[in-house]
Amino acid sequence: MASANNVTKLIFTGLFQDPEVQKVCFVLFLPVYLATVLGNGLIVVTVSISKSLRSPMYFFLSSLSLVEICYSSTVVPKFLTDLLSKIKTISLRGCLAQIFFFHFLGVAEIFLLVVMAYDCYVALCKPLHYTNIMSHPLCHMLVAGSWRGGIIHSIIQIVITIPLPFCGPSVVDHYFCDLQPLFKLACKDTFVEGVIVLANSGLISVFSLLILVTSYVIILVSLRKRSAEGRCKALSTCASHIAVVILFFGPAIFLYMRPSSTFTVDKLVAVFYMVITPMLNPIIYTLRNAEVKNAIRRLWVKNTSKVELKES
Numbered sequence: 404m405a406s407a408n409n410v411t412k413l414i415f416t417g418l419f420q421d422p423e424v425q426k427v428c429f430v431l432f433l434p435v436y437l438a439t440v441l442g443n444g445l446i447v448v449t450v451s452i453s454k455s456l457r458s459p460m461y462f463f464l465s466s467l468s469l470v471e472i473c474y475s476s477t478v479v480p481k482f483l484t485d486l487l488s489k490i491k492t493i494s495l496r497g498c499l500a501q502i503f504f505f506h507f508l509g510v511a512e513i514f515l516l517v518v519m520a521y522d523c524y525v526a527l528c529k530p531l532h533y534t535n536i537m538s539h540p541l542c543h544m545l546v547a548g549s550w551r552g553g554i555i556h557s558i559i560q561i562v563i564t565i566p567l568p569f570c571g572p573s574v575v576d577h578y579f580c581d582l583q584p585l586f587k588l589a590c591k592d593t594f595v596e597g598v599i600v601l602a603n604s605g606l607i608s609v610f611s612l613l614i615l616v617t618s619y620v621i622i623l624v625s626l627r628k629r630s631a632e633g634r635c636k637a638l639s640t641c642a643s644h645i646a647v648v649i650l651f652f653g654p655a656i657f658l659y660m661r662p663s664s665t666f667t668v669d670k671l672v673a674v675f676y677m678v679i680t681p682m683l684n685p686i687i688y689t690l691r692n693a694e695v696k697n698a699i700r701r702l703w704v705k706n707t708s709k710v711e712l713k714e715s
């Protein structure tokens with residue numbers, strides 16, 4: 404078991420070695436993380452309060468924003484504090500916990516994106532049956548299934564990792580705990596474990612991406628019979644989701660569907676999908692969605708009026 408290993412504490416090499424560069428990164432990434440939490444939190448609150456955002460699409464969007472907050476928070480707060488530390492340490496148990504939640508929430512997000520693509524398909528290809536198909540029980544079941552799928556995936560990753568013997572060195576060539584960097588520290592050949600991780604993580608990404616691409620091909624084919632205005636309106640509905648899918652799956656497939664060669668490249672790509680992408684998602688959805696913008700505006704005006712009444 405991991406607790407019986409000689410190694411109980413791990414040291415991160417970090418993103419950069421230069422202390423001045425690390426301070427610059429802290430100044431840059433702290434506002435990004437705060438924007439991620441506030442932006443996604445605003446979507447969760449707006450959807451839960453606003454009566455005009457009761458459709459399944461917004462329920463899924465709220466669930467995605469909640470996952471984004473949790474997903475980013477598994478790594479970024481520790482990453483930010485480490486940027487100001489000379490020695491970046493984490494316990495082995497803490498490292499395993501970070502791996503568990505990181506993979507759990509990452510895969511839950513993948514499945515949620517697939518669910519949102521299905522919702523888009525039903526809305527555009529079967530509009531007359533949309534209400535019957537996307538019932539409230541089904542929507543809750545799909546979201547619960549996404550979380551359950553993430554848990555199962557993450558349990559597999561941890562079950563693979565816990566039995567590995569770690570007897571030194573204790574330096575992780577990364578700024579957070581992930582499987583491939585941790586496997587480098589094991590006192591045994593981890594080829595089999597690496598293949599299982601590739602199959603578990605990479606194939607989930609690839610098959611989910613294939614489902615997403617197939618759904619959008621079907622949508623595009625079905626839109627040929629509509630007018631030019633109808634096609635533009637339908638494509639606008641899906642454009643935000645497509646942008647989020649590209650931002651998420653691009654880095655994920657790059658990292659998990661190839662043998663790790665240079666961790667420098669891996670770390671830079673990981674910064675993008677761990678720090679930047681969760682902040683972009685609420686921006687992408689709100690900027691292209693008039694209903695969400697109007698609901699946020701009404702919520703702001705309502706709260707401002709309450710504050711003014713209290714002050715008066």
